[in-house]
Amino acid sequence: MWSILNYLYRIRLHILFVLYSIISLGMLVGNDPYHYSRWRSTMVELQGNTLNQLNTWRSYWGLRAANEELNEQLAIARTRLYQDQLADSAALVSLPQIRSFDSLFTGSVSTNNPDSMQSQSLATASPFLKTPLIPKASDSSSEYKFIAARVVGNSTIHRHNYMILNRGSRDGVKPRMGVAGPKGAVGIVDQVSEHFCTIITLIHAKARLSAGLAKKDAVGTLFWEGGMINRATLIDIPMHVPVKKGDTVYTSAYSLTFPPGIPVGRVRSHRIPDGESVYRIGVELFTDFRSVQYVHLIDYKKREERLRLEDKIATDD
Amino acid sequence: MIDLIRYTAWLSVLMLVQVLLLDQMALLGLISPYIYVFGLAILPVGLPSWLFMTFAFGYGLTYDAFTANWGYHALACTFLAYIRPTWVRWYLLKSRYDDPGSIRLNSLGWARFLTYTIPLFAIHQFSLYFFEALAFSELHWIFLRSLAGVLILLLCSLGLYTTFYGSAHTSK
Numbered sequence: 001m002w003s004i005l006n007y008l009y010r011i012r013l014h015i016l017f018v019l020y021s022i023i024s025l026g027m028l029v030g031n032d033p034y035h036y037s038r039w040r041s042t043m044v045e046l047q048g049n050t051l052n053q054l055n056t057w058r059s060y061w062g063l064r065a066a067n068e069e070l071n072e073q074l075a076i077a078r079t080r081l082y083q084d085q086l087a088d089s090a091a092l093v094s095l096p097q098i099r100s101f102d103s104l105f106t107g108s109v110s111t112n113n114p115d116s117m118q119s120q121s122l123a124t125a126s127p128f129l130k131t132p133l134i135p136k137a138s139d140s141s142s143e144y145k146f147i148a149a150r151v152v153g154n155s156t157i158h159r160h161n162y163m164i165l166n167r168g169s170r171d172g173v174k175p176r177m178g179v180a181g182p183k184g185a186v187g188i189v190d191q192v193s194e195h196f197c198t199i200i201t202l203i204h205a206k207a208r209l210s211a212g213l214a215k216k217d218a219v220g221t222l223f224w225e226g227g228m229i230n231r232a233t234l235i236d237i238p239m240h241v242p243v244k245k246g247d248t249v250y251t252s253a254y255s256l257t258f259p260p261g262i263p264v265g266r267v268r269s270h271r272i273p274d275g276e277s278v279y280r281i282g283v284e285l286f287t288d289f290r291s292v293q294y295v296h297l298i299d300y301k302k303r304e305e306r307l308r309l310e311d312k313i314a315t316d317d
Numbered sequence: 318m319i320d321l322i323r324y325t326a327w328l329s330v331l332m333l334v335q336v337l338l339l340d341q342m343a344l345l346g347l348i349s350p351y352i353y354v355f356g357l358a359i360l361p362v363g364l365p366s367w368l369f370m371t372f373a374f375g376y377g378l379t380y381d382a383f384t385a386n387w388g389y390h391a392l393a394c395t396f397l398a399y400i401r402p403t404w405v406r407w408y409l410l411k412s413r414y415d416d417p418g419s420i421r422l423n424s425l426g427w428a429r430f431l432t433y434t435i436p437l438f439a440i441h442q443f444s445l446y447f448f449e450a451l452a453f454s455e456l457h458w459i460f461l462r463s464l465a466g467v468l469i470l471l472l473c474s475l476g477l478y479t480t481f482y483g484s485a486h487t488s489k
Contacts, residue, residue, distance in 0.1 A: 019373040026388070028389060155384060160385060
């Protein structure tokens with residue numbers, strides 16, 4: 001007995017190594033959602049407060065770029081409106097691009113925080129927009145409420161990447177809300193504290209997004225496989241759908257978090273794996289996750305109603 | 318006791334620098350200098366191996382807690398801690414390094430200091446990126462990231478060391 005104990009003592013380093021490795025691997029593979037959620041909301045508040053202070057200088061130096069970005073967006077909105085006035089409005093509104101920009105600029109925008117330069121609707125701010133971008137009868141953008149937010153914390157180097165935004169439950173943020181940046185979809189709200197929230201970005205190993213190709217009735221699932229942060233993969237698009245390099249990928253109407261038509265990325269490669277009948281599409285994401293500073297949180301007002309209906313169908317089945 | 322407080326303070330500062338500053342400065346959005354590893358690598362040679370391993374595991378776990386990527390850094394630090402005693406015996410003690418305090422640049426000299434730290438950094442970086450990807454098909458990509466990670470970590474570590482820690486030691 002003594003010799004066994006003596007032996008175990010001699011190999012204690014190896015035992016500890018195996019023990020700690022197993023613990024680490026266990027944590028790596030799966031976490032307890034309840035404890036994880038509780039712990040994260042506390043950490044979000046702590047990290048958010050600290051990073052918010054640290055980011056003040058960054059926002060100041062980035063004002064010029066932010067202004068340019070806003071100006072660019074305004075120009076796009078003006079162009080779209082001009083086209084809208086010239087062309088047959090009914091035909092144009094059905095285009096996903098128009099829907100996305102209408103959605104971005106006509107939703108009611110939170111004005112709770114006066115420090116946000118995006119806290120007013122562009123429809124009322126711009127003298128050019130004599131006719132505000134009022135949703136058309138066929139447009140569903142009024143179902144969505146947009147809340148402007150600033151990115152105060154961001155990670156891109158991990159397998160599970162998050163963003164921290166300066167909006168929380170006090171501003172009406174709820175888990176599962178979609179988040180879109182100036183160039184396209186960014187992620188989905190995960191944890192919410194009073195003043196901050198964390199976002200599971202599209203470059204998070206567990207993020208899945210319902211997305212499809214423009215003007216094609218096909219919806220697939222977009223996810224990130226790791227590696228380059230501007231690359232993602234779209235699967236489940238049937239092989240009969242014509243796909244070509246450069247096609248734009250948008251959020252689909254099946255999504256409970258995003259309005260349909262929010263740009264996600266561009267097709268950079270596509271192939272049909274052996275023995276399969278669906279594409280595996282390489283997508284170049286529009287959002288630059290390293291530099292995005294301002295985003296919109298998207299509240300889909302009818303999500304609960306849809307969820308209830310889906311639950312009812314599931315129960316009936 | 319004073320040493321313990323000093324090392325704990327040093328590691329805490331490194332962790333805060335890592336979480337609040339360096340994590341926000343990811344190179345190409347992919348690689349961050351994991352400067353906290355440097356703190357572990359230069360802890361005293363005389364520290365019992367089991368204690369060092371426990372310390373490294375806890376330290377990695379602390380970083381995981383900040384990034385919500387549970388297990389990745391704890392595992393990488395455990396690997397580093399497993400290899401370090403052998404590496405110290407094989408390399409440092411063989412060359413009659415007998416400083417009981419933390420590993421110092423001015424005692425070792427540049428060449429030996431780099432030869433000591435590079436393999437430890439490489440083990441940490443490789444195990445980190447390997448367990449992140451968990452795919453043998455991505456080995457070339459993992460090697461590339463590890464190599465870049467070691468280089469950046471080395472530059473930042475030496476910069477930090479010579480600016481703060483190194484100057485304090487050399488002034489003694």
